[in-house]
Amino acid sequence: MSHAPCPPPARPDAIPGPSHARARTPAAQRPRTTRLEMRAVSTAPGRARAFLRAALACWGLTALTDDAEAITSELVTNGITASQQAAPAGITPAPVWLTITDATAELLIDVWDPSPEPPVAGHVPGTWDENGRGLLIVKALSHRWAWYHLNGHAGKVVWAALLTR
Numbered sequence: 001m002s003h004a005p006c007p008p009p010a011r012p013d014a015i016p017g018p019s020h021a022r023a024r025t026p027a028a029q030r031p032r033t034t035r036l037e038m039r040a041v042s043t044a045p046g047r048a049r050a051f052l053r054a055a056l057a058c059w060g061l062t063a064l065t066d067d068a069e070a071i072t073s074e075l076v077t078n079g080i081t082a083s084q085q086a087a088p089a090g091i092t093p094a095p096v097w098l099t100i101t102d103a104t105a106e107l108l109i110d111v112w113d114p115s116p117e118p119p120v121a122g123h124v125p126g127t128w129d130e131n132g133r134g135l136l137i138v139k140a141l142s143h144r145w146a147w148y149h150l151n152g153h154a155g156k157v158v159w160a161a162l163l164t165r
């Protein structure tokens with residue numbers, strides 16, 4: 001029987017972690033956090049979902065898998081699009097980072113992309129609109145969600161939280 005290895009902890013140096021989680025959780029217990037760098041290509045959401053599934057299985061949080069996968073898919077897809085749009089012509093789009101954190105009472109899903117442009121939520125798509133549903137899905141499935149610019153770093157993080165208890 002094959003056994004998927006548990007994901008390594010996030011490297012502390014690459015992209016700043018979810019400071020909203022770190023600030024309020026005892027260091028000895030949590031957060032457990034892991035991070036994935038993805039090229040800004042169409043296969044990234046699938047990679048992100050697989051990475052998430054493995055982390056949740058390792059952390060005993062499989063009950064959250066369906067909702068967390070849907071949220072991760074939407075946030076990563078948006079991040080990939082934003083990175084592609086932010087890249088100058090002829091330049092490879094910058095990678096997108098997924099950080100998953102098991103904090104005190106929440107699973108945090110953070111997606112960093114290199115674009116400073118904020119997500120635009122709130123517009124309810126018409127029946128025949130093909131786009132504009134991703135953030136509605138994130139809002140509906142999550143406990144809370146938001147975005148922020150990083151001091152001293154390019155881009156932004158769009159994040160969502162699911163209650164773990």
Ligand SMILES: Nc1ncnc2c1ncn2[C@@H]1O[C@H](COP(=O)(O)OP(=O)(O)OP(=O)(O)O)[C@@H](O)[C@H]1O
Pocket residue numbers: 074078079082113115117118119120121130131132133134135136158
């Ligand atoms: N990470 C992001 N960076 C920049 N803009 C974003 C980001 N995420 C969302 N947006 C903006 O917010 C809008 C709404 O996002 P949302 O995910 O709801 O819809 P969509 O991506 O346009 O379509 P769908 O997700 O239904 O395929 C996007 O069209 C885009 O303009």
Ligand SMILES: [Mg+2]
Pocket residue numbers: 074077078132133134135
């Ligand atoms: Mg979207």
